[in-house]
Amino acid sequence: MNVKYQIILCIILITFCITSLSAERNKIGKGKFEAYNGYRYTEAKSLDDANGMKLFLNRNRERKPPAHDTPASACSCKCGERNDESRIVGGNTAMINSYPWMARLSYFNRFYCGGSLINDRYVLTAAHCVKGFMWFMIKVTFGEHDRCDDSIRPETRFVLRAISQKFSYSNFDNDMALLRLNDRVPITDHIRPICLPSNKAETYVGKSGVATGWGTVREDGKPSCVLREVDVPVISNQDCIAKTNYTAKMITDNMMCAGYPGVGQKDSCQGDSGGPLIVERSDKRYEIMGIVSWGNGCARPSFPGVYTRVTRYLDWIHENAKDGCFCNK
Numbered sequence: 001m002n003v004k005y006q007i008i009l010c011i012i013l014i015t016f017c018i019t020s021l022s023a024e025r026n027k028i029g030k031g032k033f034e035a036y037n038g039y040r041y042t043e044a045k046s047l048d049d050a051n052g053m054k055l056f057l058n059r060n061r062e063r064k065p066p067a068h069d070t071p072a073s074a075c076s077c078k079c080g081e082r083n084d085e086s087r088i089v090g091g092n093t094a095m096i097n098s099y100p101w102m103a104r105l106s107y108f109n110r111f112y113c114g115g116s117l118i119n120d121r122y123v124l125t126a127a128h129c130v131k132g133f134m135w136f137m138i139k140v141t142f143g144e145h146d147r148c149d150d151s152i153r154p155e156t157r158f159v160l161r162a163i164s165q166k167f168s169y170s171n172f173d174n175d176m177a178l179l180r181l182n183d184r185v186p187i188t189d190h191i192r193p194i195c196l197p198s199n200k201a202e203t204y205v206g207k208s209g210v211a212t213g214w215g216t217v218r219e220d221g222k223p224s225c226v227l228r229e230v231d232v233p234v235i236s237n238q239d240c241i242a243k244t245n246y247t248a249k250m251i252t253d254n255m256m257c258a259g260y261p262g263v264g265q266k267d268s269c270q271g272d273s274g275g276p277l278i279v280e281r282s283d284k285r286y287e288i289m290g291i292v293s294w295g296n297g298c299a300r301p302s303f304p305g306v307y308t309r310v311t312r313y314l315d316w317i318h319e320n321a322k323d324g325c326f327c328n329k
């Protein structure tokens, strides 16, 4: 074939590709919900999802840095209040909406991690739930109990920015990330932020923590449909090294252990990552002391769960989440 024919063939091929691509785009939009993510149309489960994604995409197109310099005024709400009227491995099913700060993270519409709402715009999670992920495909849902119940449309947001520190997969040090959501979350009876600790020096040793999540109910099991909770006491870092099979190198000052050394049976597990380890304060409200991070297996007697120590990051969290509005009470 001579060069002239080759060029003509190429032009025909390119024209064909362009027309069929645009036809494909026009087809989408009838009876289905989707949003264009910059690369391709993505099907959303609901109109809310699609709107959320479009909103995110439009905002993203503006390419403006987050308005960090304009701190939002405080919101009139109380953080850390559980809904008790109605109140993992070895834990129990949680009462519906008893942990209103609980966020569920999905990637390409599949559940994979937990998180906690800390103000109306930011979710605290584990760095290993965002590192290496395409943040724009992470969906964050709130006010949920049974994640398998399709009849319920949860409050849905997308991630505009995932902020983390020097996280390393080699030892899981600094396993903490903040997710800036595409839009503020309404603070209601079912959706409310968890309190952040106020005392940086608090070690929580001996305190009883509650870990919550939709993670697997046993090692190598399936993730739970309903939100579960488990009580685990906090162990000092010293004991976590002396009384378990973890070594001093594995447990850094940015971590805390919780569980039952020598006993096991109760623990967080795969899928609970990023979710909170909370503790009740003297005023009966709850603050977040840990983030589910890692463990050798789940609920093994010689390996308790390891959590990111939130008190080590208080300044960093306040600095990076200041354009969200924190509860004033």
Ligand code: ARG
Binding pocket: 215, 267, 268, 269, 270, 271, 272, 273, 274, 292, 293, 294, 295, 296, 297, 298, 299, 304, 305, 306
């Ligand atoms: N890394 C796990 C996740 O991604 C969490 C493991 C917690 N393990 C434990 N034994 N507490 O979901």
